[in-house]
């Protein structure tokens with residue numbers, strides 16, 4: 001029997017951006033994102049890119065107009081717009097700072113509007129005992145305003161400090177299983193929302 005994910009892949013092979021949300025020196029984000037990207041590639045139904053907000057290098061929002069107008073004045077905004085436009089789905093690899101969303105991620109979200117719309121997002125969150133889940137809840141409020149669709153399935157990583165050693169993240173079987181369930185749901189939702197993304201890109 002053909003798996004549901006195989007049938008959906010037949011319809012479309014979506015582009016998944018694995019977004020590294022943290023930017024500080026010594027951050028845990030990149031090794032976790034590499035682990036996520038490796039599993040997403042093994043999953044086999046996405047084109048996978050890792051997008052690192054440190055490399056994107058956005059200053060604090062410096063556009064005069066609301067992003068829904070798409071009248072961008074800065075080269076970095078135009079580049080960021082093209083990057084986000086290219087994605088069909090996202091995984092945000094996100095820390096929790098002071099029980100909430102980290103500033104670099106909020107700023108990157110605020111820069112754009114149409115480019116985020118009708119794209120599913122899954123969360124790989126990390127922290128101490130909270131596993132970053134308070135940041136995820138806060139981020140869901142923001143992304144739904146941008147008409148993104150957060151999927152329920154996610155990968156919550158507890159006590160991240162113990163799992164990133166010498167710049168490498170080692171995820172358990174349980175976390176790998178959770179990632180697989182998140183990819184399946186992202187694929188299903190990304191394909192279902194495709195007609196709406198086509199419309200939004202034309203605006």
Ligand SMILES: Cc1cc2nc3c(=O)[nH]c(=O)nc-3n(C[C@H](O)[C@H](O)[C@H](O)COP(=O)(O)O)c2cc1C
Nearest residue numbers: 022027028029095096097098099126127128129130
């Ligand atoms: C400014 C700051 C605030 C933090 N606040 C929290 C927090 O609210 N909850 C938590 O579980 N961990 C918190 N931590 C610890 C982080 O979970 C841990 O340092 C993690 O590695 C941060 O992600 P990053 O390394 O990618 O920056 C905080 C760390 C920083 C730097």
